[in-house]
Amino acid sequence: MSGPKYGKYGGQFVPEILMPALEELEEGYEKYRNDPEFLKELDYYLKDFAGRETPLYYAKNMSKKYGVKIYLKREDLVHGGAHKLNNTIGQALLAKYMGKTRLVAETGAGQHGTATAMAGTNMGFQTHVYMGAKDTVRQRMNVYRMELMGATVHPVESGSKTLKDAINEALRDWVSNVENTHYLIGSVVGPHPYPMMVRDFQSVIGNEVKQQILEKEGRYPDSIVACTGGGSNAMGIFHPFVEDKDVDLVAVEAGGSGMKCTEKAALHSASLSVGEDGVLQGARTRILQDKYGQILESSSVSAGLDYSGVGPELAYLADIGRITPRVANDDMALKAFHELSLMEGIIPALESSHAVAHVMEAAESGELGELVVINLSGRGDKDLEAVRKIDLGE
Incomplete structure (x- = not known):
């Protein structure tokens, strides 16, 4: 140890x-x-196998609807469909x-x-x-x-x-x-x-965003939003911006289903939001555990966010206030899955849909600023069958 x-x-x-x-x-x-x-x-x-660099896409239709400039970092276009x-x-x-x-x-x-x-x-x-x-x-x-x-x-x-x-x-x-x-x-x-x-291998995401957003907007975004389970896509896009204090970093966790995601009992995979200090899989971090220190089972519509802990660096950045944890529940993520598909012709992974869902909910309040980048960490092909069954009530 x-x-x-x-x-x-x-x-x-x-x-x-x-x-x-x-x-x-x-x-x-x-x-x-x-x-x-x-x-x-x-x-x-x-470059030649994975297909980097990935585009930073201006989501014009969603931007118009929600009143903020929304860019999508297209990690869904990496070979294999995700970051x-x-x-x-x-x-x-x-x-x-x-x-x-x-x-x-x-x-x-x-x-x-x-x-x-x-x-x-x-x-x-x-x-x-x-x-x-x-x-x-x-x-x-x-x-x-x-x-x-x-x-x-x-x-x-x-x-x-x-x-x-x-x-x-x-x-x-x-x-x-x-x-x-x-x-x-x-x-x-x-x-x-x-x-x-x-984190270092995934930081190619944020390093590309730094160059791309300057070329498109001449400045850094007000907010960067990424879904967070273990947190590799989040740290990949956040890390190059950690020292840029004017850029808000928002980590969106899975809130599960059945209740409002403001209620603690509903935060089924939200270790940053309601987790406690503990050891999981070889590291001290924030984890979901009971009063006896036993790991609680997580729950999410997205398999990739269905995890009872979070990366230790994300836990640290949350502790010092450098990142802001937020939560999107299953219903919000499913709504975002459909909305991005309908409005932009891009089918997001259910994991990424949590980040999109938070932007949809928070944009009107102004807390995200005027220029937002969402890390679209994966494409939704893998989730089509699961979402179809939910839509049909199966």
């Missing part, structure tokens, strides 16, 4: 057997993160430079698992993906995509059968195969150096 990395959050709260692997990973990342050959190859994959590939390319390439031959990963909505399968097969790895059994049902097409690309998908039947349980099983695999295996974590969670490393 080592100390915090983000105020009182972060650190390495793991069994002793994992410490050598974490030390090896930290040393490898420090060795290659600024290595010219590594960076050149990373840029090649991001996840930014990180999996970076970590897989690092694992290759470190001499690993096998990847293990966890996934919730399936986007990270798909992105891991893409990077893994492209770079010659054996790839094993752990996914909650509940998520394999609601995201079965992503399971098929992973299998098409040669990954072995392991349904996890324990616990709530969702993301946190998939992470536990992936960690068990890593413990058993540390010599040849890299554990490719999909969000800014887990023990150090993962939150830092994933």
Whole structure:
């Protein structure tokens, strides 16, 4: 166990057997993160394989309706349909430079698992993906995509059968195969150096926005809004703007269903808003837990936000007031899913729909300012079947 990395959050709260692997990973990342050959190859994959840079799109119809200028950072156009590939390319390439031959990963909505399968097969790895059994049902097409690309998908039947349980099983695999295996974590969670490393690989999002918004508007936005589960897309777009104090950073969590999202009991996946300090999957952060310290099951219409914790750096930034946590419930997200589809011809992932929903609700009050960027972290293809069933009352 080592100390915090983000105020009182972060650190390495793991069994002793994992410490050598974490030390090896930290040393490898420090060795290659600024290595010219590594960076050149990373840029090649991001451009020619992932399809970067992604557009910053002016949503003119929604802007007119809600009275603010709304831009969408189009991470839905990254190969595979989400921002996840930014990180999996970076970590897989690092694992290759470190001499690993096998990847293990966890996934919730399936986007990270798909992105891991893409990077893994492209770079010659054996790839094993752990996914909650509940998520394999609601995201079965992503399971098929992973299998098409040669990954072995392991349904996890324990616990709530969702993301946190998939992470536990992936960690068990890593413990058993540390010599040849890299554990490719999909969000800014887990023990150090993962939150830092994933944030760095995802910061390509915010770095692009900085240049693009200056070209289009001649200034930085008043607000940047991103959905937040573990928080990789949020940290990816927030991090380059953290020192720009005039830019408000808004992290929108999932409020679940059944009640108004102002009521604490309804905040089923909102660790930043109502979570308490604790240790989850190797790091100290804010988590959903009962009075005995047991992890509470999370709940959200979007599998990718269905998580009982949040990245430690996000918890720290919320503590110091640099980011503002907000909540959108299932009904709000579904409304935003339909509205963006109808008004702009862009079908968002249910995760991203939470960020869109908050902008729809908050724009009129003026709290977001006159110029807003939403990180559209993924496309909604994977959610079409689930939303259709909800629409039909099935």
